[in-house]
Amino acid sequence: MNVNVLLVRFFFALLLTYPMISVAQKRETIEETLVNNKIDSLLNRAVIAVSESDYTQAIDILNYSRDLATDIGHTKRVGLTSGTLAKLYFELNDYESAKRENKKALKAQKEANSPDLLGQSYITATELSLVDGDQREANNNITKGLSILEDSSRDDLKSQLYNLRGTILQSSSNHIDAIQAYDQSITLASQANNAYLKTQSLANKSVSLATVGRLEEADETLLEIEGFANGKDLPNITNTLYKTKHLIAQARGNYKEANDYLTMYYASKDDTDLRAPSQVLPNGPNEELDAMVTQLEKDVLIEKDRNSKAMRLTLVLSIALCSILALLTLSLYKNNNLRAKANELLQAKNVELVIARDNAEKASTVKAQFLSTITHELRTPMYAVTGLTHLLLSENPTDEQKKHLDSLKFSGEYLLSLINNILDLNKLEANKVEVEETSFNLKKRIEDVLFALGKSARDKGNKLHLEIDEDIPLEVLGDPLMISQILINLVGNAIKFTRDGDVWIRVQKIAQGEADIRLHFEIEDNGEGISKKKQKTIFQNFTQGSVAINRKFGGTGLGLSIVKNLLDLLNSKISLDSTLGKGTTFKFDLKYNLMQALPGEDNPHNIIYDIDYVALENRHILVVEDNKINQMITRKILEKNKMTCDTADNGEIAVEKARTKKYDLILMDIHMPGISGMEATEQIREFNKEIPILALTAVTIDENIDDFYAVGFNDIIPKPYKVEEFFQKIHNGLRNSKVLN
Template sequence: MNKLRASYKICMPFLVCLFAYTTMFAVQNAQDTIAQIAKYRQNAEAAIVIQDYDEAILNLSLAEKLLTTFNDDDSKTNVLLTSVGLNYYLENYRKAASESNKLIELLLKTNKRNELGKAYNRYGFVLTRTNELQKARMYFQNADEIFTELNEEKNQSDVLMGMGILELKEGNPKNAVNYFDAAIPLYQNFGYKYQEAFSQLNKANALLQLENTSRTNNVRLAKQALEAANILIDANDYTKLKIESYKVASEIALKERKYRSAAELLNIYSTKNDSIHQVYISIITKTIEEEANLGNLTEIIETQKNDLDQKKKSINFGKMTNGLSIALIVILSLLTLSLYKNNNLRAKANELLQDKNNELLLAKEKAEKASLAKAQFLSTITHELRTPLYAVTGLTHLLMEENPKDYQKEHLNSLKFSGEYLLSLINNILDLNKLEANKVEVEKTTFNLKKRINDVLVALKKSADDRKNNLHLEFDESIPDRLAGDPLKLSQILINLVGNSVKFTQNGDVFVRVQKLDHGNNKVMLHFEIEDNGVGISKKKQKSIFETFSQGSLQINRKFGGTGLGLSIVKNLLELMNSKIQLDSQLGQGSKFWFNINFQISEEMTEDNNPNNIIYDVDYMALENKNVLVVEDNKINQMITKKILEKNKMRCEVADNGTDAVKMVKKNDYDVVLMDIHMPGISGIEATQKIREFNEDIPILALTAVTIDENLDDFYRAGFNEIIPKPFKPEEFFEKIYRSINSKNKFVKAN
């Protein structure tokens, strides 16, 4: 008995190892089969891309034959997905539908959400081709829900293209163009050239069916889309798409009334299309014959399977005895090595953790320094840009008042527009810099909300008309007429949001909606919505769209322009006003921005109708012969300011610095002083303080490029009457001078 037990103890470890090795060998054999099926399927996919359908069918058949001897759901799923795609390209829609149903039934039993989304999407394409449009829409929506949930932009691009084709089939070319415009940048990002070319062709077709806009413009855009498609088609030899391009080219020629060219192109399309259909029919017939032979092959495989199993068993037993000792040595070696490495790693872990903590502290310090340096740099660069820009806008204004010729007016208007655009950009950078540095305060004045919104829409109407968009306002009339808050910041928020919607929408609509949510205790909560039906924003980009300098993509930046500052400013302004910007958007269907904000109900009967000097009321005759001292160290700026004043018959003297300015004010009688701030020697603020020591009445206006470090309240405390930021609009310039002089005269009369 003891000998038996001893034998058992000796044999047991050997038997355990033998069982483990046998299991390991079986697993390895299964993995080899799965890998071979995957290789055949990948070969089939590659062949489909280059339109070698015979090669695709051969590899797919080999994969399917292996699946008859080895059942693996993952492999079966992937093979069915490829089969659906292949039959779709071959226009064998009945087989594609049958394979789709099998695939979906198989995937619903698993938790493979991504593969299920692909199956839904491909079935949607098949149903679109068989004109089961309502059912196709349902499957596209199911796919979109899955890809949105998984944040899968690559696959979502195919859903967008499918929805575009569906809208085109349903007679909605405008919606179709939006979907194709949303899909094309994604295909460009991911390098899907076939799909990009296919989308461009469909977009061209959709544009040709549009009727609500200029026919000439639609044909021009369709030709651009066709040209973009043909570049990809010719570079990659996409035969099927090349044939489709002849049909689109024929439609374009027909729209341009080039009837002979249209007929020739249509004839080429018909001939080549019939030819390729014959090829497809031949391939499909060959496939059917191979499927019939597959039954016989299955029987042969089954009869040979037993013989192969017997041979494998004898071969495997011989391999086991040789491999067992190797396996045992390898296992023991791995265990020893693992223990050694574990000890070393544990010893180093604490050192690494300490190093990482030190690195994080250094990184934090560097980030804080970088943020400060960025703020200082942006402040400096915006200030330095304003000085030469003042020369550009000032000289442009002077030249436009000297009766230029018509062709010169065109150039000057372009120069004026460019200067205003650059000034807007500089102002945006300065605004954002101030917001991030917490140097912006919310003001409180009485205003009429509906009037404010209408002013914004009027300001943006030309931009909307240029892109053939319609602006709509839906305003809750129960909102009180007089509210107390910061109307300038609210206008800035709305201009950025509505302007953004106008820029990313064409031939569409932009809606501005304002509703009252709550009313009580002299306060009202309002809900603002800005909605468009433009290209939309992907779920992935929605997470970063409010970051500084962020845009949807490189393609969007190139197509629509801009810096990506507007939405960042909106976000910061709303947070300053205790609100938060929200976004709902879907590619191809448009975007909706919304926020809720509280305002007080004002008891005042009137509001400041001109809080930002938008309407300029100036008596220019009252300014004639007034004496002005311009304090400016920059010679070009001296010349420009002096000429602008003298053009309006005002007498002007110039001081190069603050010290000279103080002396000249003591010696002479001036009606107004225009004081620069940054000058050599004493600054404009110091010069103003010295002047106020002996003259409290003379109007002094700060004429300066304001930086982030300058608080406007400091200017008023120093003794300035007004601030004119450079560069300025001439109307605003003279309005502030007139108002300052007029206020002084009223004060003198009163005394």
């Protein structure tokens, strides 16, 4: 039978049966509507009970409503009633019941895809986490809530979440970020026309403003708060006002006034803390109670409106479906030939797409192979540079020689980092580069950058100036190579575009807590400057100010792109101010953790590398390396630390020596003539399961690290390496294999 005839009969059959389906759906909808109407009526009674402070009755009504909604499988109303119960239990200080109900609410709201109700439940979850003192979980709940509400018009809910974020930051003494969070909360509360939420955030903001010394702003904020709070029973806001006034008076030296406000603060706080649970939501007019009742009424109305819209939409869609089916039935035969032609065209396009996909996959494979090869070829000579530098530094050079060797070591580390970032630019832009955290001397690191760039500055007739805040701690915790690369690119850029001028590097402390410090960096020059038009694209890959600038000054245009990507990884943004002919200033902020030194500890660096060098003495090591220079460097580094070495030029020799001689540990290169280091290790493991074998390789192994462990390697040392890291890996390998106690 003709396919078109079959399709026509199908659509006619569907049209004939659709009225019966619609009747059945309508009957089911009527039954559900009766229960839904009852639930809505109960929710309205719960609103009245809360407004009359009859919390026991409100809880009973909400529990009954939730059970009804559960029976008919109406997850939206289950989420609404459980969420309201959780909030009510929280306000009554019954935190365990609040957690139980909020968990039910979150589950139901996720199933029903109710973003506004989910946002409210994440607010309750955040408040419960803060009661438990779990700030990490509270922050997670805030992030989830803001993500869920991203496309929502409920600015009042977003305002509450930002206010809670500010409270967490404030409790951690991070007042600058706290002020920003409160500002976002105030803006959203204003957009929602919610004066209470706005005043609450203003009060919390005033504490942070006073704490950081922005007293005039704090005064202005107090005036705005008092205009709203005057004559109202708002104990929490009143407490906050007393605290702010105490901080302002103390900062201005009015100690008697500060003491009076502090006394009032504690008296008011004690009075609030002593209130019974029923007093948390007091009888009579109260802004906080009104806010909760209004919220509940709004949720009920929203749910009713959504249900009504859903019913209307179902009716409209039913009518539209009938019309569409009729039109499809009439036009199906005429369009069949057009469809056949379209299918032929699509098949041809699909063949083209498959070919294009295959070509793209081949290109990606070639690119990966090229990067793997070029990584080995670049890192192998870098191993010789860094290794020989270390050996020369250990041979008692003169002070002048040591200065130059330190500069060479620094430049080698920077060059290695630059090679890695250029080769892995896609990885960098995808935020897959890991940020290390180690202790380093920030001022020394900056001075090393300036020393490395000193000659190029002098060649251009430029002077370098370092202005660093003396209050910045000597040691910080962070990624030293990243800040070096950022500064080398920015300072080098300033030197390149300045002649017979000055380049300033400024580092100022913004804020400091017990565990971290925020710093502001500026790199300023009085050189060529950048036009407004070019400032918009200056941070893109391979971009310079103009073709003329490229010809005049050279360069790849990659430096500022790398700086931007690195700062993105460090959760920072770079900005610039520039005027043609007058110069340019680049600015960015960074946060570093602070060293937590133990009592009596003189050298915190020893925490990083816990190596017993005495235990390593006289240990017999087999070095498997086909490159004679690298073989010699590795042997000398080991022998300098009183270890004995044997060498093998390829995998076959290594397997034979491991079979016939006794070694404490094997350092195995991967790419060698004959059998590879992977194959050699597999063969050694056939007759010796215990000896520790470390892969000493210049290959990028991020993508296939499991393969190394699968063939029998104990650990991996990527070349070139830091000497301390080298010995740490050897020490761990010997200890884990019980060669060392």
